[in-house]
Amino acid sequence: MTQETVSVHTDDTADADPVLARRVRAALGAPGAGALRVLEGGRSGLTYVLHDGRSGHVVKAVPPGRPARGRHDVLRQSHALSALAGSGLPVPAVTARESDVPAWFAMELAEGDAVEPVLDVATDLEPDLAWERMVRAARVLGALHAVPLARLAEGIRSAGGELPAPATPHDELLRWQETMHAVPAELRPGSEELLAALHADVPGPVAPVLVHGDFRLGNLLCSGPRPTALVDWEIWGVGDPRVDLGWFGVFTDGALFPGVGRVVPGLPSEDELEELYRAAGGTAPQTAWFRALARMKMAAIMGHNLRRHREGRHHDPVQEQLPPTIAALIGSARGLLDGCAS
Template sequence: MTAADTTETSHETQLRDRVIAGLEAAGVAGPFGELEPMLGGHSGLTYRISGADESFVIKSVPPGQKAIGRHDMLRQARIMTALADTDVPVPGIRATDETTPGWFAMDLVRGESLEPVLDDPAVEPTLAAARMRRAAEVLPALHAVPLDSLPVDGDVLSPADELKRWSRTMGAVPPELVPDAARFEELLSARIPDAVDPVLVHGDYRLGNILSDGTEPAALIDWEIWSPGDPRVELGWFLVFADGTNFPGVGRVVEGLPSAEELIDTYSAAAGPLTDFTWFDALGRFKMAAIMGHNLRRHREGRHHDPAQELLPDTINRLIVTGIERLA
């Protein structure tokens, strides 16, 4: 066992003791099982632990990491706690601990969180279509939660701010990896829409972040980057994942998925009509191309070896080409 393995084991032993103490204080009965690592995002450590009758997901700040931004686990707990009595499905928060490194425990919600056009195993097409329609119906409920009822702690990003944010990411990618990105950015910059009243946005709203029980959304998870913002940014991002042709060589076409027009109509029926949405549709593609270009660059520079990144160039090109087509 290496020194790093010993340190990791010691951290998990200490964390387990703290989690058990916190759950017992919240009235959860033992005996408790081990902390079992779970696959998840890269912003924190994720575990599963079971008591006598219940199971929980534990999210913890990595040791030595400051609880800032994506790594602020308790910020996620605060927003899910605030949403507990709303129409937005979220896991129940059962215990929190602000002692460094902070952690929280939430109910383990049963369900699948699969992106039909990207993830394996493939979702049966009729089921995938039903889940996507339900997600479009739930999104207006998220955007309708009054901001003054939430622990808002950040700046509101306007459409111009969103473009600047992703332009910085795109600008750090070698131009040969993102052909025509400069033209794409120029077209976006030339017609930035006016801002609308901000709403609560999840920041990464898609089926891959929704635990579905059959066709029903059981819980919206992964709240690392929630903020007040423009609802059209969120819908534009969601639609990127509704069309497998956006991901040649990376994803799959799923027959029978609702069209972008149907999903927009579903959202608008509850939230009201959208203005300037073509721009936000294009922005979602620009954002995804920038993220993929950044990941491909890191791989080719040896900073994060992942041969799967070599599958991205066709998708990056497709996103840029279709984004330009929407604006030109």
């Protein structure tokens, strides 16, 4: 998915939301900007794209009638992006924001595409390019975790937000356990045993860092091998760096996604990614527990998505292919905790 891909409309000159479009154009000082169109693939609140001459803006807005909480708290996302401006990290610049209900913010439209090699099976990404992108992404993650929290806090306050309290590994476990428990038991075989094993050996916290929460190639726009924009900051926070590193590692192995993914030859292993990450500023050594936690998290998310599909809340027949992957992720996590190969 590339940020430049938009949904097809019968009239590309019409605004998808005329009221919001007027607000955005006024705030940007761009009365002659093109139509505000829905951005395909946007899942956090409402996501649009607007072109102003040679410039483009991605606009994220709170859905009307929805509280600005969780993934719909778009201003919170903008605060993190504003705080990272000038850090040298590939993050899109915030170009405007408004807190009046419904709140919204705009950021620059970055060039490039975001491809998850093991999951975007319909996208032809050469293995060598996939390897290079993953290597560079590991370095981005190391640099992200090296951002001083004092500087981050100052930047977020300047943008109108506050730095959240750090989350511990136990907090992360409880968070995704709740998601797992929202999935019908028959869709998550072995999950209770996995959760018990995770609870039995929770690691102590290390020095907290800025955590993206969904760090992977699917959220990192690249132009060729070059990262241009780390996007989708819906669940960012402050916490244990090994949470991000473990999550990134899940996407190195297509065998964890039977039926919905693919094995991409030559991708870096989790151990290789960790070496690159630490060389770029990441400090905390990875453990099997965090790798297992990441697999549990993915299984919980996929199970929850499948439940929503079956309940008719989000129709997506592809979700019916997920049960083998959910089982594989849970089994791999148990193997890691038991000292077996993943």
